[in-house]
Amino acid sequence: xxxxxxxxxxxxxxxxxxxxxxxxxxxxxxxxxxxxxxxxxxxxxxxxxxxxxxxxxxxxxxxxxxxxxxxxxxxxxxxxxxxxxxxxxxxxxxxxxxxxxxxxxxxxxxxxxxxxxxxxxxxxxxxxxxxxxxxxxxxxxxxxxxxxxxxxxxxxxxxxxxxxxxxxxxxxxxxxxxxxxxxxxxxxxxxxxxxxxxxxxxxxxxxxxxxxxxxxxxxxxxxxxxxxxxxxxxxxxxxxxxxxxxxxxxxxxxxxxxxxxxxxxxxxxxxxxxxxxxxxxxxxxxxxxxxxxxxxxxxxxxxxxxxxxxxxxxxxxxxxxxxxxxxxxxxxxxxxxxxxxxxxxxxxxxxxxxxxxxxxxxxxxxxxxxxxxxxxxxxxxxxxxxxxxxxxxxxxxxxxxxxxxxxxxxxxxxxxxxxxxxxxxxxxxxxxxxxxxxxxxxxxxxx
Ligand code: UD1
Ligand code: CA
Numbered sequence: 001x002x003x004x005x006x007x008x009x010x011x012x013x014x015x016x017x018x019x020x021x022x023x024x025x026x027x028x029x030x031x032x033x034x035x036x037x038x039x040x041x042x043x044x045x046x047x048x049x050x051x052x053x054x055x056x057x058x059x060x061x062x063x064x065x066x067x068x069x070x071x072x073x074x075x076x077x078x079x080x081x082x083x084x085x086x087x088x089x090x091x092x093x094x095x096x097x098x099x100x101x102x103x104x105x106x107x108x109x110x111x112x113x114x115x116x117x118x119x120x121x122x123x124x125x126x127x128x129x130x131x132x133x134x135x136x137x138x139x140x141x142x143x144x145x146x147x148x149x150x151x152x153x154x155x156x157x158x159x160x161x162x163x164x165x166x167x168x169x170x171x172x173x174x175x176x177x178x179x180x181x182x183x184x185x186x187x188x189x190x191x192x193x194x195x196x197x198x199x200x201x202x203x204x205x206x207x208x209x210x211x212x213x214x215x216x217x218x219x220x221x222x223x224x225x226x227x228x229x230x231x232x233x234x235x236x237x238x239x240x241x242x243x244x245x246x247x248x249x250x251x252x253x254x255x256x257x258x259x260x261x262x263x264x265x266x267x268x269x270x271x272x273x274x275x276x277x278x279x280x281x282x283x284x285x286x287x288x289x290x291x292x293x294x295x296x297x298x299x300x301x302x303x304x305x306x307x308x309x310x311x312x313x314x315x316x317x318x319x320x321x322x323x324x325x326x327x328x329x330x331x332x333x334x335x336x337x338x339x340x341x342x343x344x345x346x347x348x349x350x351x352x353x354x355x356x357x358x359x360x361x362x363x364x365x366x367x368x369x370x371x372x373x374x375x376x377x378x379x380x381x382x383x384x385x386x387x388x389x390x391x392x393x394x395x396x397x398x399x400x401x402x403x404x405x406x407x408x409x410x411x412x413x414x415x416x417x418x419x420x421x422x423x424x425x426x427x428x429x430x431x432x433x434x435x436x437x438x439x440x441x442x443x444x445x446x447x
Contacts, residue, residue, distance in 0.1 A: 005100030006121050007178065008043035009091045012036050012107030013056025013078040018227045024058030026107035027065055028232055031239045032263040032282050035226060036062065038110030040070045041264060043103075045114040046121050050098060052091040053107070054078050083196030084172070085188040092185065095178055103175045104199065109225045110235065112173060116218045120175045125149065125214035127180065127206045130173035132220045140169035141200050143215055150213040153200035157193035168215070170200060171223035180206060239264075247274075275311070283317065301333075304340075322357070336367075339382065351375075356382030356400060364389040381416065 016025025026036035036053065043051050051073040055062040063075040078090045088104055095102065103121055105112065112130070120128050129150060131143045139156040142163050153170050154163050184205045188197045203213050226232050243262035244254060251270035254260050259276045266280040269288030278292050281299030286292065290303045293310035300317030303309060306324040313327045318335030321327065325338045328345035336350045339357035344350065346363035352375050353367050365386050367378040378392045381400030386392070391409040398404065399416035408422040 004122070005098070006046045006048040006103055007050040007052070007095055007098050007100065008046060008048045008103045008105060009088055009095075010036065010039045010043060010051070010053045010105045010107050011084060011087045011172075012039070012062055013054050013059075013081050013087055014108070015057040015081070016108065016227065019229060019232075024062050025226070026062060027058070028226070030110055030226075030232065030235055030264075031243065032261075032280075033265070034065050034069070035110055036066060036107040037069045038264060039105050039107045040066070040073060042110075042112050042114065042117055043073075043105060044070070046103065046117055048103075049100065050074070050094065052076055052094045054087045054090050056081050056087075083190065083194070084199035085185065085197035085201065088181070088199055089185050089188075089197070092182065095181075098178045100178060101175050102178050102181050104173060106172050106225065108227070109172065109223060111222045111224050111238070112171075113218070113222055116216070116222055117173075120173065120216045123175065123214060123216060126211040127174065127176040127203060127213040129153065129203065129213070129215050130171040130218055130223070131168050131215040132171055132218055132223050133167050134169045134220060137164070137167050137169050142166040143168040143170055145215060148212075150203055150215050151207055152204035153198075155192065155194065155198060155200060169223075171218065172225075173223075174199065174202070176202065176206070180209075180211060184209070269305070278310075284315075350378075352394065353378040353380065355380045356384065358382060359384040359386070361386045362388035362390060362406065366391055368393045 012026045014025065019025050019028065027034045030038060051070065053066050053073055053075045055075050056078045059077050066073050066075050074094050076090045076094060078087050101121055120130055134140060141153045141155045142159055143153055144151045184202050187205055188201055190197050192198060206213050224235060226235050240261060244257040244260060247268055248254055252268045253273040256276035260274050261279045263280050263282045265282060267285040269286060271288050272286050272290045274292045275294035277295045279297045283300040284298045286303040287305040289305050291308045295312045296310040298315040301315040301319035303321045304323045307321045309327045312329040314332045316334035319333040320337040322338055322340040324341050326343045326345065327333065330347045331344055332349045334351040336353040338355045341358040342355045344361040348361055348365045349367060351367050351369040359380055359382060368391055369375050376394035378394045378396055380398040381402060383401045384398050385403045387404045387406035387408060389407045390404045393409060393411045396410055397413040399414055399418065401417045402414045403419040404410055405421035405423060408420060410420055410422050414420040
């Protein structure tokens with residue numbers, strides 16, 4: 001264990017009854033990722049030895065989401081919600097033998113900045129609380145400070161009128177030595193106005209032990225918690241506003257920033273351009289100088305430098321676009337690698353496929369990848385030419401420099417350099433169209 005080892009405990013057992021939802025609060029999405037995902041990613045920024053999520057309401061679903069978001073994170077169950085102190089106590093078995101600092105975060109507070117957390121975790125006091133000066137202190141816990149630092153936290157319900165005048169508030173985020181946590185947590189009592197075990201009481205207990213407690217200040221906006229759908233919508237607006245500004249600061253051109261939607265983990269390179277009405281789902285990276293034209297939807301994909309996507313294209317999970325690839329309108333790509341210089345301009349579905357470099361995919365091409373039970377792969381070599389309206393019935397392999405005739409249904413492999421045609425031969429009947437139309441008109445008149 002390193003000297004500055006950190007463990008993070010994320011409290012996520014609460015019901016969030018004001019969301020009016022069957023979904024546990026921390027699974028509601030912000031920036032296309034469940035709220036708890038924001039806490040997990042903040043936690044990861046500290047490079048912790050351990051991350052432990054305390055679950056309660058909807059524990060199974062929350063644990064499942066946590067496992068998907070961060071497979072290294074552990075979950076522990078708090079079967080009854082007896083307070084924030086009680087919640088942290090549930091994590092103690094996981095913390096056995098851990099010697100560094102324990103940082104406590106809330107699963108429903110997504111905006112705590114990485115710099116703020118780093119300042120908290122590296123502070124020299126035995127116990128540090130993240131505080132803020134509230135415009136409207138409302139029902140927050142109040143921080144009572146003296147010239148020796150932080151003396152205690154008084155919950156709103158337990159505060160007298162004078163204490164309620166204090167505007168320095170508790171964000172809920174706390175960092176303390178693991179040994180101190182183990183020593184003090186058993187001493188928490190629930191003899192207070194809420195009848196709960198308050199984590200915040202650790203401050204006064206630490207002071208009584210002669211330990212030093214202090215406050216790190218942050219902006220109130222960072223401490224924003226989400227309790228209602230309206231707050232979730234406001235948080236989404238705030239999240240998107242920041243993501244747009246960050247992208248532009250990183251050198252991305254957004255022609256209409258307000259209509260571009262980012263996910264928590266969207267990465268876009270310098271001098272990339274994003275047109276209006278583009279939505280980034282989770283797991284997208286776009287390299288420098290790529291161009292995303294209007295009305296595209298991207299998720300779980302990688303777009304290499306110089307590639308051009310859209311307008312009206314959909315890149316689904318596993319889409320990997322090489323350099324200078326062109327993907328045009330009404331094209332859907334899923335779990336497919338397109339090597340450098342591939343062109344797929346119009347009305348096409350490529351799924352479970354690999355396309356070699358500089359291959360041209362004609363309009364209306366479809367990889368028929370699903371037989372109703374299983375998925376099958378399509379492999380297309382480099383410099384191939386797939387004629388318009390080709391159905392590629394997978395599993396199938398098209399060789400290098402091969403061609404398919406327009407309108408072909410290809411069910412057998414095509415060797416390198418071969419031309420495959422799989423369609424009915426054309427029959428032409430001279431004058432038949434004219435005669436047929438005349439006969440139909442006569443029939444109509446006779447009615
Ligand atoms: C808490 C703080 C308060 C602070 C405020 C900031 C305490 C006693 N009070 O109050 O000083 O100003 O947050 O928002 O800590 N949770 C559990 N298990 C429980 C109880 C809570 O996991 O048994 C989780 C909740 O899901 C939530 C977080 O802990 O994510 C905070 O709980 P909440 O009930 O909202 O605390 P507050 O009363 O707001
Ligand atoms: Ca709260």
